[in-house]
Amino acid sequence: MLTSNQLEYLKNKETIKKRATIWNKLNKERRRSVIRKSRHGITELEYECQLAYQDNVCAGCLNPPKPGTRLHIDHNHNCCPGTEKACGKCFRGLLRGSCNRLLGLAKDSPQILENLRDYLIYGPFGKKL
Ligand SMILES: [Zn+2]
Numbered sequence: 001m002l003t004s005n006q007l008e009y010l011k012n013k014e015t016i017k018k019r020a021t022i023w024n025k026l027n028k029e030r031r032r033s034v035i036r037k038s039r040h041g042i043t044e045l046e047y048e049c050q051l052a053y054q055d056n057v058c059a060g061c062l063n064p065p066k067p068g069t070r071l072h073i074d075h076n077h078n079c080c081p082g083t084e085k086a087c088g089k090c091f092r093g094l095l096r097g098s099c100n101r102l103l104g105l106a107k108d109s110p111q112i113l114e115n116l117r118d119y120l121i122y123g124p125f126g127k128k129l
Pocket residue numbers: 058059060061062063095096098099
């Protein structure tokens with residue numbers, strides 16, 4: 001048998017939980033923005049402005065983001081090494097996730113990407129396929 005104090009406590013707990021859920025819902029965008037600012041160095045507004053500037057397409061392949069996804073915030077991978085967070089000064093643009101990963105795999109090297117482009121067009125050592 002629960003005492004009235006315990007009942008009161010349980011009731012409050014539910015209320016607090018409910019309040020927290022509502023608060024979280026209301027602040028989802030805000031929290032997202034705070035996370036974005038601290039992790040990627042740009043605010044939600046800066047993100048929106050950049051997105052509009054890029055005509056809502058990936059700055060790399062010029063394709064729109066896949067349905068239900070957002071473009072990723074790309075930063076110079078040579079800046080702020082060893083951290084999960086970007087400093088904000090090294091922000092470059094918005095990319096599809098796959099393009100962002102591709103740049104990382106190519107070590108952000110224009111030369112590697114150019115060599116690979118030539119390889120795709122001309123085959124190994126410039127020989128036509
Ligand atoms: Zn892309």
